[in-house]
Amino acid sequence: MPVEIRKLSPNEKSDKINAAFFGIYKKVPEFYVRVPGRVNLIGEHIDYCGYGVCPMALEQDMFLAVATTNEKRLILHNFDQKYEGFECELDEVKITLTDSAPRWYQYYLCGLKGILESLNESQKNHIKGLQVVVSGTIPQSAGLSSSSALVSSAALSAAHAFKLSLPKEELANLCAACERYIGTQGGGMDQAIAYLAKEGCAKLIEFEPLRSTEVKLPSDAVFVIAHSLTNLNKAATGDFNCRVVECRLAAQIIAKKQELDWRKMKRLGDLQRALGLNLDEMIVLVKASLREMPYSKDDVIQELNTTSSLLDTVSLTPNTRDIQRFKLYQRALHVFNEAKRVEEFFNTCQTGSGGEATLITLGRLMSESHQSLRDLYECSHPQLDRIVDLAKEFSFGTRLTGAGWGGCTVSLVAPQNVEKMRNALIQNFYKPLGVTDGFESIVFTTAPKAGACIYTNS
């Protein structure tokens, strides 16, 4: 199914963006696109290993106003004037990475480049120039997927302007691939939920082929998001890609020991499929095949009986080639156990009574997920762990959400405890850090919203 096109009901937000658009381009927008952020309920750092995850879309979103021109040029502005404007010819879209965080407009360029590269000769006749104003409300670098909302809204704006109507799954796959131009080797969860989300339910997202199943969330509890007031831009450091690569090396060393072609084994999920084992058997195999002590790059080269340059090209990314210490046992154990937790979470939602017992199980799985991310995957942050501790008394379970190293937590909370938890966090976490107001944007409840949509004026 293609992304829905609806008539815009003018509101305060669209009035403001229209005014900004008119101020810059002296015309009204032809269309708008909305792409939501997401909170991942469970299944962290396993999408890029090929395993299913369970996110839902947020109300916070990326909202773009767009007009087309006959000059094949992109002109891009941000509603928030702290971001500089950007212009380029459409046949000169380049994303040049440096050692620091990418510029904001490079995320837009990822989506635009993805669409431009997908066009066949006849589709190229419909290329138009783009005038765009971007307005985003998703907390940034906080694990709520602002990056993918920007990339996916960029791709959708270009696709609609060039008269391409693609199925949502195709757009999601295209966006997952083109966000990698920013340097991170993500797995596709964020772009998938951005397009496939449905109001009122979370989704189980599975890959290859990309598919989604509605998840029935318990009606007598809510999800609360709390910002740890720390951030990490995932493309600014090698931390994220290091985890992707550690999982790949774990798969490759086990594959080699099992006499499979290690060079073909990019993901732990591929290894499981090749061996035909279940998740419990994979856990046993990890314990028997990998050692707890970290591996040096030379150890990995020896295990795989390969050379440094072949390892660099087959297994590593440009920003992980200098890493000398890989924890493979711990990362692989997290992945297989987290994949099991997603299965149990999904089954509990679908078949549970919805009562207290269901909530206790879901909460336990969320808490176990956090412990594993903290101890085995080492992608938490002391401020995330502090929120998890403070939330224990009020929630069924709390975990970091998104990639981690900062950002947000998500808690499953009974409605009567939401205010108590908020107050406890304000008194014991936010106020001691010097925050005195604006709490509604750093600790808030959230209900599942719809995925990407295109709006027109008529």
Ligand code: ADP
């Ligand atoms: P997240 O966890 O939110 O996906 P990332 O580190 O992957 O975080 O990406 C965050 C980056 O996305 C920001 O540093 C910024 O460059 C870009 N971005 C997100 N939202 C906006 C916005 N509203 N305006 C400009 N850039 C944005």
Ligand code: NG1
């Ligand atoms: P965030 O933290 O929202 O950038 C990243 C990845 C996901 C997934 C999670 C961890 C991208 C675009 N996103 O999300 O694919 O791996 O981390 O579960 O790479």
Ligand code: MG
């Ligand atoms: Mg991101």
